[in-house]
Amino acid sequence: MAEASGIVPGSTALVTGAGAGIGLAIAERLAERKVRVICAGRRLDRLEALAKRLGNGATALKLDVSKGEECAGLLDRLPASHRQIDILINNAGHDVGGRKRFDEGKLDDFVETLETNVVGLVRVTHAVVPQMVKRGTGDIVNLGSVAGWKPYPTGNIYAATKAFVRVFTDGLRLDYKDTDIRIMEMLPGITRTEFAAARFRGDTAHGDAYYKKFPHVMAADDIARGVIYALDQPRSVTIAQMLVLPTRDI
Numbered sequence: 487m488a489e490a491s492g493i494v495p496g497s498t499a500l501v502t503g504a505g506a507g508i509g510l511a512i513a514e515r516l517a518e519r520k521v522r523v524i525c526a527g528r529r530l531d532r533l534e535a536l537a538k539r540l541g542n543g544a545t546a547l548k549l550d551v552s553k554g555e556e557c558a559g560l561l562d563r564l565p566a567s568h569r570q571i572d573i574l575i576n577n578a579g580h581d582v583g584g585r586k587r588f589d590e591g592k593l594d595d596f597v598e599t600l601e602t603n604v605v606g607l608v609r610v611t612h613a614v615v616p617q618m619v620k621r622g623t624g625d626i627v628n629l630g631s632v633a634g635w636k637p638y639p640t641g642n643i644y645a646a647t648k649a650f651v652r653v654f655t656d657g658l659r660l661d662y663k664d665t666d667i668r669i670m671e672m673l674p675g676i677t678r679t680e681f682a683a684a685r686f687r688g689d690t691a692h693g694d695a696y697y698k699k700f701p702h703v704m705a706a707d708d709i710a711r712g713v714i715y716a717l718d719q720p721r722s723v724t725i726a727q728m729l730v731l732p733t734r735d736i
Contacts, residue, residue, distance in 0.1 A: 492625065492668070492717050493573075495520035500560075500571045502551055502610055503578035505532040507679030508629065511710035512575055517542055519714070524568055526560075527578065543567070551578045551606025552598065557613050570621075571614045573717065577629045578610075579603040581644040585696075588642045596643045603647035608654070615658075615667075623666040623721075627713055628655045630673045632729065648673075652727075659726060668724045670716050675731035677704045702732030 499516050503509035504525040513523045513536060522543040525533045533546035545568055550556055561569050580602055583595030607628065618624030633641050634648025652671060659669040678697050697703050709730060716725035 492719050492721055492723075493519050493521065493714070496522065497572035498522045498524065498568055498570060499573035499575060500524040500526060500547075500610075500614065501575040501577060502526045502549065502606075504536065505529045508674070508677065508706045508709045509575070509577040510536065511706035512577065512713050513540060513544075515707070515710045515714045516573070517544060521573065522568065524564065524571075549578075549610075551610055552601040554609060557606070557609035560610070560613050561617075570617060571624070573625045573627070574611065574614050574618075575627050575629070575713070576607045576610060578606060579629065579647070584644050585640045587640055591643070599643050599647060603644070604650050607651065611658070618667050619662070619665070625668045625670070625717055626658065627670045627672060627716065629709075630655070630671045632673050632675045632731065635673060635729070655727075659724070666721055668721070670725050671727045672709060672713055672716070673727060673729045674709045675704065675729075676700050676702075677706060677709055679706050700732065701734040704730065704732050 505527040517540040526547040526549040530548045537544040537546045630651040631648040633645040634652045637645035655671040
C-alpha cells in the first residue's frame with residue numbers, strides 16, 4: 487500500500503507574506519487541498535479578503551515579521567482552532583532599496599531587509615517549531631532564492647539574506663533529523679510578482695521594466711506548485727531543496 491500523502495485535508499498552514507505574490511499563490515494552492523490557511527502579513531485588508539475568498543476555515547493574521555512582539559505572540563492571537571500549525575511557509579521577505587551598489591545603498595534599507603528576511607524568519611520559526619517538536623511532526627518550507635546560491639552585482643545584502651536562509655534551513659534539518667519534521671527550501675529564479683515594484687518603493691513602471699529584461703519570467707503559481715509537490719511527498723521523503731529556474735535561465 488502506498489504511503490500517505492504529506493498534505494492532510496483539515497490540517498493548518500501558516501503562510502507569511504500571504505498578501506501578494508508567491509505567498510498568495512501558495513495560500514491558494516493549499517486551500518485547494520482543503521488545508522486551513524492562516525494568511526499572515528502586514529496588509530490586513532488584503533489578508534481578510536483573501537481568507538474570505540479561500541474559505542475552508544482560512545483566517546487573516548496581521549503580522550510584521552520584523553517586530554519581535556508580534557512574532558512571539560502570534561499563536562496567542564489566533565483562534566484556538568488554528569493554534570496547531572502543521573505547515574509553516576516562511577515566505578515574507580523584501581529587497582526595498584535594493585539593486586544598488588553597496589556604497590550607494592541606504593544603511594536603513596539594508597537593516598530593514600536583514601530584519602525581515604533573516605531575523606523575521608528566525609522569529610516566526612522559533613514561535614512555531616516548539617509545538618512541532620512536541621508532536622514530533624510538521625513541515626517547514628523556507629523561501630530562499632537563487633540569489634543565495636548564485637549572487638549577482640548589486641544583490642549584496644539581499645543575496646546574503648538568502649544565503650542565510652539556505653544555511654539555516656540545512657541546520658534546522660540536522661537539528662530535527664531524528665523526528666518526522668520535514669525542513670524544506672524553495673529557491674526560485676526570476677518570478678514576476680509585486681516584489682520588484684516594492685524594491686523600487688512602489689514604482690510599478692520600474693518594476694515592470696525590470697522583468698522585461700529577462701527572456702523567460704516565471705509566475706508566482708509556478709513556485710506554489712513546486713511547494714505543493716514538495717509537501718505532497720510521503721512523510722518518509724523530504725525535498726530538501728528545490729531550485730526552480732525559468733527555462734532560458736538555466
